[in-house]
Amino acid sequence: MIELDHISKNYGARDSVSDVSFKVEQGAFCAIVGPSGSGKSTTLRMINRLIEPSAGTIRINGEDVAALPLEALRRRIGYAIQSVGLFPHWNVADNIATVPRLLKWPEERVQQRIDELLALLQLDPAIRTKFPHQLSGGQQQRIGVARALAADPEVLLMDEPFGALDPITRETARTELSRIHKSTGKTILFVTHDIDEALGLADKIALLRNGRLVQFGPPIELLTRPADEFVRDFMGGSSLGLKLLALRQVRERMKPEPASGEPIAPETSLAEALSQMVLRRTSRLPVGGTGGSANGSIALSDLVG
Amino acid sequence: MAASSFSAAADAIVIASKIDTEGALLGNMMVMLLRAHGIAADNRLQLGPTQIVRQAMLAGLVDLYPEYTGNGAIFFARESDPAWHDAAQAYALVKQLDHDKNNITWLAAAPADNSWAIALRRDVAQAQRLTSLADFARYANSGGSVKLAASAEFVDSPGALPAFAKAYGFKLARGQLLTLIGGNTSATERAAAEAISGVNAAMAYTTDGALAVLQLQLLADDKHAQTVYQPAPVIRGSVLAQHPEIEGILDPVFRSLTLEHLQQLNAKIAAEGDAPAVVAAEYLRANGFLK
Amino acid sequence: MMPRNRVVFVLSLFAFAACIFAGFLTIAPNRLASGQSLTLWQLGGIPGAALTGACVALLALSFVPIARGVEYIVLGLAIAVFVFQLFAAGFLATGSLTSAPHGTRVSLGWAFWTTGFCLAMIAIDALQRLNAGTLARLAALAIIVAATALITSGGWFDGLSLMREYQTRQDEFAAALGRHCLLVAVAVFLAVIIGAPLGLYVARGPQRSAGTFGVLNMLQTIPSVALFGLLIAPLSALGIGGIGAVPAIIALVLYSLLPVVRNTEAGISGVDRGVIDAARGMGLTPAQILWRIELPLGMPIFLAGLRIVAVQAIGLAIVAALIGAGGLGSFVFQGIGQYATDLVLLGALPTIALALAADFILALLAGFFERSPS
Numbered sequence: 021m022i023e024l025d026h027i028s029k030n031y032g033a034r035d036s037v038s039d040v041s042f043k044v045e046q047g048a049f050c051a052i053v054g055p056s057g058s059g060k061s062t063t064l065r066m067i068n069r070l071i072e073p074s075a076g077t078i079r080i081n082g083e084d085v086a087a088l089p090l091e092a093l094r095r096r097i098g099y100a101i102q103s104v105g106l107f108p109h110w111n112v113a114d115n116i117a118t119v120p121r122l123l124k125w126p127e128e129r130v131q132q133r134i135d136e137l138l139a140l141l142q143l144d145p146a147i148r149t150k151f152p153h154q155l156s157g158g159q160q161q162r163i164g165v166a167r168a169l170a171a172d173p174e175v176l177l178m179d180e181p182f183g184a185l186d187p188i189t190r191e192t193a194r195t196e197l198s199r200i201h202k203s204t205g206k207t208i209l210f211v212t213h214d215i216d217e218a219l220g221l222a223d224k225i226a227l228l229r230n231g232r233l234v235q236f237g238p239p240i241e242l243l244t245r246p247a248d249e250f251v252r253d254f255m256g257g258s259s260l261g262l263k264l265l266a267l268r269q270v271r272e273r274m275k276p277e278p279a280s281g282e283p284i285a286p287e288t289s290l291a292e293a294l295s296q297m298v299l300r301r302t303s304r305l306p307v308g309g310t311g312g313s314a315n316g317s318i319a320l321s322d323l324v325g
Numbered sequence: 326m327a328a329s330s331f332s333a334a335a336d337a338i339v340i341a342s343k344i345d346t347e348g349a350l351l352g353n354m355m356v357m358l359l360r361a362h363g364i365a366a367d368n369r370l371q372l373g374p375t376q377i378v379r380q381a382m383l384a385g386l387v388d389l390y391p392e393y394t395g396n397g398a399i400f401f402a403r404e405s406d407p408a409w410h411d412a413a414q415a416y417a418l419v420k421q422l423d424h425d426k427n428n429i430t431w432l433a434a435a436p437a438d439n440s441w442a443i444a445l446r447r448d449v450a451q452a453q454r455l456t457s458l459a460d461f462a463r464y465a466n467s468g469g470s471v472k473l474a475a476s477a478e479f480v481d482s483p484g485a486l487p488a489f490a491k492a493y494g495f496k497l498a499r500g501q502l503l504t505l506i507g508g509n510t511s512a513t514e515r516a517a518a519e520a521i522s523g524v525n526a527a528m529a530y531t532t533d534g535a536l537a538v539l540q541l542q543l544l545a546d547d548k549h550a551q552t553v554y555q556p557a558p559v560i561r562g563s564v565l566a567q568h569p570e571i572e573g574i575l576d577p578v579f580r581s582l583t584l585e586h587l588q589q590l591n592a593k594i595a596a597e598g599d600a601p602a603v604v605a606a607e608y609l610r611a612n613g614f615l616k
Numbered sequence: 617m618m619p620r621n622r623v624v625f626v627l628s629l630f631a632f633a634a635c636i637f638a639g640f641l642t643i644a645p646n647r648l649a650s651g652q653s654l655t656l657w658q659l660g661g662i663p664g665a666a667l668t669g670a671c672v673a674l675l676a677l678s679f680v681p682i683a684r685g686v687e688y689i690v691l692g693l694a695i696a697v698f699v700f701q702l703f704a705a706g707f708l709a710t711g712s713l714t715s716a717p718h719g720t721r722v723s724l725g726w727a728f729w730t731t732g733f734c735l736a737m738i739a740i741d742a743l744q745r746l747n748a749g750t751l752a753r754l755a756a757l758a759i760i761v762a763a764t765a766l767i768t769s770g771g772w773f774d775g776l777s778l779m780r781e782y783q784t785r786q787d788e789f790a791a792a793l794g795r796h797c798l799l800v801a802v803a804v805f806l807a808v809i810i811g812a813p814l815g816l817y818v819a820r821g822p823q824r825s826a827g828t829f830g831v832l833n834m835l836q837t838i839p840s841v842a843l844f845g846l847l848i849a850p851l852s853a854l855g856i857g858g859i860g861a862v863p864a865i866i867a868l869v870l871y872s873l874l875p876v877v878r879n880t881e882a883g884i885s886g887v888d889r890g891v892i893d894a895a896r897g898m899g900l901t902p903a904q905i906l907w908r909i910e911l912p913l914g915m916p917i918f919l920a921g922l923r924i925v926a927v928q929a930i931g932l933a934i935v936a937a938l939i940g941a942g943g944l945g946s947f948v949f950q951g952i953g954q955y956a957t958d959l960v961l962l963g964a965l966p967t968i969a970l971a972l973a974a975d976f977i978l979a980l981l982a983g984f985f986e987r988s989p990s
Contacts, residue, residue, distance in 0.1 A: 070897055094899030105894025109912050119898055167898075177897075341859075341940070344949050369859060371950060372940035377860075380848055381940065386859045511648065511955030519650055535648045595954050596646045597719050598777075600784040 021046045022067065022175060022207060027076035029062055035231050036062050039076070042226050042236045046081075046174075047205045051218035054228035055254070060211045061179050063228065067209065068097045068177055080175065095119050098168035098176040098206075102183040104160050106152040112163055113148040119171040137166040140200065158189040165197070169204070176208045182217070194220055215255060219243075219263060227251060239267060265291040270318050274307045279317035283308025290323050337365035338564060338571075341372040341381065341390040346594050347439065347532060347587065349601035351391035351556055357606060358574050361615055383427060388564045389571075393554035394419050394434060401426075404484065409552040412438060416555060423559070430565050432575055434557035435582035437532055441485055441551055443473065444529040444541040446517055457545040462495035474503040474513040474521075475528035484552055486528075492550035511595070514539055532584060534591030556582075578614050619678045623741045624690060628674035631734040635668045639725035641705065643712055646719045647777070647956055653725055659712070663704035667731065670697040674738060684746065691742035695756060698735040699763040701728065706767060709775030721777040723958055750980060757976070777958040778965075781947075789947075793966060796943035799861065799936060800929045800970075803868035807925060811873045812918075815880025816906075825881065832874040840932055843867045844939045860940030868932060872925045879921025883914025912985070919982040926974040934967060 022044040029037040037059040044050040052060045065071045067078055069090060078085045085093055106115050113134050120130045138145055141162045152160055161181060168176055182190045198221055201208055212218055218225055219239050226236045235247040243264050246252040256263045270293050271286035283306040284296060296305055303320040338359060342352030352370040359366040369387065372378050375396065381387040394412075397419030398404045408414040416434055423429040445455060453469065455461050465471050479485045480502060490496055503524050505512055510529050517527035518539035529536060531543060558575050565571060586608075593604045609615040619625035635656050644651025656664035674693060680686050709722040743753055773779045782789055818824045847863035887910050895905050937945030944963040951959030 065897075068897055070893070091899045091901050094897060097897075099894065099897030101890060101894055101897070103888070103890030103893075105888065105890035105892075107891060107895070107909060108888075118900075122899060122904075164894075339859075344937075344946070345953050349950075369940065371937075371946050372859065373938050377848070377939050381859050384848065384853075509953065509955060511953065515648060515650060515955060518648075538646055538648055595956075596648050598647045598721070598780055598784060598956070603784070 021081055023079040025077045027066060027078060028074050029066065029071060030074050037231045040233045042233060044207060044209065044224060046207055048223045049201050049208045049221055050224045050226060051222035052209060052211045052226045052228065053215060053218045056213060058228040059231040060228055064177055064179055064209060064211050068094050068099060095122055095171060096173050098173040100164050100168040100178045100181045102180040104164040106160055106163060108152050111149050111151050115163060116167045116170050118167060123171055133170060137169060141166050157185055161185060161193060174207060176206050178208065178210045180211055197221065227254065262291060265294060265323065270307055273322040274316040274318045275322065276316050279304040279306040281306055293318055294323055337367040339367045339369055339388045341378050341387040342370040343375055343378055344371045344373060346591050348391055350590055350594060350605055353602045353605035354578060354609060355389060355558060355575065357609060357615060358578060362574050364568055382561065389558060389560045391556050392559040393439065393556055395440065395552035395554035397422060398552060410549045412553045412555060415553045428562035430560050430562050432558040432560060432572055433579050434555040435579045437582055437584040437587045438553050438555055439530055439532040440554045442529050442531045442546065443544050444527050444536055445544060446525045447540040447542045449525050450542040457547055458489060458493050459547060461544050462493035465495045471501050471526055472503060472524045473497060473501060473526040474505065474516040474524040477504050477506060479528045480504055488550045492548045511535060514541060517541060532587040532591055534588060534595040537588065538592055538596040581612060617679065620680060620682050621678045624674060624738055625678035627734040627738050628671050628678060631731040632671035632675060634727040634730035635671055638727035638730060640727040641708060642723045642725050644721045647721050656727060659708045663708060667701060667704060687742045687746050691739055694735045694739040694742065695759055698732065698760060701731055702764060703767050703772060706772035706775060713775050722775055723777045750983065778961055781958045781962045792942055792944050792946055796933055799864055799868065799933045799941060799943055803865050803872060803929050804926055806869045807872035807876050811876030812880045815877040816884060818877065819881045819884040832877060835870050836874050840935045841938060844935060848939060864936035864939060864941035868929050871932060872929055875921045875924045879918050883917035884910050886917060887913045915985040916982055919978060919985065923975055923978040926978060927971045930967060930971045930974060
């Protein structure tokens with residue numbers, strides 16, 4: 021559990037972060053979002069003390085991070101950044117093994133862990149002996165995540181890790197991260213300026229503006245009860261409604277009445293259902309159970325709720 | 326002969342020389358003589374140009390080296406003193422000055438005068454019957470064909486060519502001079518010997534070994550226009566006090582080195598390429614100074 | 617019909633022209649006179665024909681379409697002819713002396729140097745085109761060095777004036793060579809242990825660079841002879857003796873500092889900021905970051921600077937002879953004073969060889985670190 025308690029950072033007269041407080045539960049995925057210069061990265065980097073706060077306390081599972089030995093703290097926290105920062109003179113295996121070796125793990129366990137991580141990130145084991153400059157951007161980014169997870173930290177800090185990837189690779193990376201989060205149960209703090217990315221991944225969103233926390237809560241809350249106009253605009257402005265549709269699923273709104281046509285799955289988002297209605301030029305879609313048989317339908321009016 | 330230590334051993338005498346043929350010759354003689362008489366000597370020959378070696382001695386890093394009496398004019402800033410043109414007076418003056426000011430002793434000098442001179446191609450000298458600078462002046466003034474190869478320093482320095490010109494009453498036009506950068510008599514002598522660019526006269530040092538070999542004739546300086554440069558061993562007073570026998574060892578050797586001897590020995594080194602140490606040893610043995 | 621390999625074409629044409637027109641050996645009645653320049657043909661015999669023929673063969677090969685097999689032939693021919701030329705020079709020199717009066721001197725002429733240079737360049741070009749690895753280049757070099765050593769030890773070079781100069785002063789040469797290497801080694805070592813930390817210091821604080829580099833740049837502009845000479849008096853006043861060697865080393869160190877500091881700073885600053893950030897975030901201590909990340913990644917640039925420093929110091933150390941530090945420069949200056957070119961070569965050629973060797977070795981070393989670009 022990570023707790024930011026009245027955290028501030030100023031550089032001389034300039035306030036980079038002012039009085040930010042929020043709590044992230046164990047195993048939650050918290051996205052820190054905001055426009056450029058809102059203090060997102062600064063806030064993140066105060067958790068592993070790459071930047072020291074000017075005021076306030078940060079606690080991990082009740083322990084004040086300022087009281088912990090610096091390198092020991094950082095070795096307990098996974099850290100992944102936009103430029104990835106793989107060590108160019110070490111191969112993939114050595115890069116991943118960095119923190120475990122710092123923690124003096126027995127070499128056998130280190131090698132085992134590397135195999136585990138490569139499998140988790142769906143990478144070919146042959147990649148072990150390659151050097152960073154021989155990898156594609158997407159591969160490098162996955163190795164970066166593997167390296168961050170290597171010592172099995174409870175907390176993972178990620179600073180725009182997908183920022184340098186092309187849209188298709190980014191999409192894949194997001195899905196993968198979601199899968200990893202669900203299977204490992206780690207607490208993840210994820211900085212991004214892309215609100216759609218945050219909406220797709222996060223349990224909680226902390227929205228910053230000019231160093232201040234404007235709103236903190238689950239995505240639904242920021243979409244349906246924005247604290248002010250800035251929040252509303254940032255969350256999507258006039259397309260807020262469509263974003264809401266993306267968050268909900270067909271099974272929440274379906275009715276027992278039958279409809280004709282190819283059924284859609286109950287887990288489909290309302291946004292995709294709307295898209296199908298437009299494409300098929302119908303205002304009612306059949307919803308399928310398993311095996312292709314329909315067990316209900318959803319109507320256009322159901323989308324509005 | 327290999328000196329591999331950075332500084333002299335505590336009791337060995339540091340013997341140096343300048344980077345020239347005659348310095349190597351005289352320096353090697355000194356090293357061999359001292360060692361033959363049981364005095365430890367540290368060979369630091371071919372050390373550097375005059376100023377470097379002189380500074381090193383004044384700083385106490387060098388104990389003994391061959392120097393020229395005429396250089397006293399520069400060391401003590403007395404260029405205009407006429408004493409430098411007389412061998413005996415020059416020797417006495419520099420000996421007194423160095424003893425009084427620096428506690429440096431000048432031992433017996435060789436009777437040779439190694440000063441600047443003008444050498445003429447032998448065929449021209451014989452054809453025109455020129456043996457002295459007075460003859461040369463007459464020849465040049467009456468329109469004789471002259472082209473002199475010399476260094477810029479020789480041409481401009483008041484003690485060199487201008488001194489000759491003044492004493493003997495001649496003047497060389499720009500077209501009669503071939504000025505070389507850098508003061509090498511080897512280069513000027515070769516130019517005259519091979520008549521490069523019409524050169525038939527060369528700046529030279531009187532003890533140069535190349536003169537005979539290259540068929541060049543020295544023109545006698547009867548009026549003593551030049552500063553006298555007699556080579557003599559120069560030793561730090563404190564070192565001589567510890568080893569007074571050094572004077573007795575070096576004196577007879579230096580007194581035996583006439584102009585002719587020096588020219589012959591220098592010729593062996595420069596023209597035949599024999600090692601200075603070998604040439605020095607041969608001379609010392611041949612004259613009974615070494616067994 | 618255009619030549620396919622223009623490099624080989626031009627070089628072999630030069631070499632051919634040199635063989636025909638330029639003097640291969642110069643024969644002088646004594647050490648002082650200029651001597652008569654003789655071409656290969658005037659010297660007569662098989663060596664001349666063989667060398668000229670080889671140049672023509674290379675010229676012809678330049679018209680053949682470029683292929684690996686052809687390059688091997690060119691390489692082999694170039695090396696063989698280079699070695700043969702060395703032997704021919706010695707052989708012809710000895711031959712010229714057989715009926716000549718005592719004191720006659722034989723020196724190497726323009727044709728020798730030109731063809732030697734052209735052949736070496738042809739060999740290097742062939743190695744490039746073959747994408748030769750380090751091992752292959754070392755092998756080619758080893759063949760030439762071994763051949764030279766064989767020819768020398770067999771006494772085949774004894775007719776050359778250069779060899780005579782060496783023989784009359786062998787002990788002096790050994791001492792000078794040793795002293796030269798010592799001066800350079802000590803100076804470079806000191807420059808590294810002073811300059812590397814200084815470079816690190818500058819890299820850690822960019823505002824420090826202006827002052828530091830300002831001083832170092834100024835040092836570089838001081839003429840070397842002046843700096844060498846200026847140091848004797850103050851050093852002896854301090855009681856630090858050692859005529860010439862100590863001030864020479866100090867001057868060499870001062871000249872070597874700028875490349876070392878500059879390249880250390882560039883190597884460290886050149887490390888990707890993201891890599892450093894990731895390293896810090898992962899929990900490496902500053903010392904661990906320096907030793908495991910920054911230094912290894914900065915090594916190629918640092919070694920490039922070291923290469924420059926070594927070659928520069930080897931050349932500058934020649935001047936050290938002027939202040940009594942000894943070294944190969946003493947032959948250079950003695951030779952200048954006596955107008956004995958071969959004595960100058962006795963000092964200059966080993967210096968060039970040393971510089972090439974240092975450059976080669978350090979390039980090899982840099983190659984090991986160049987496994988992956990940052």
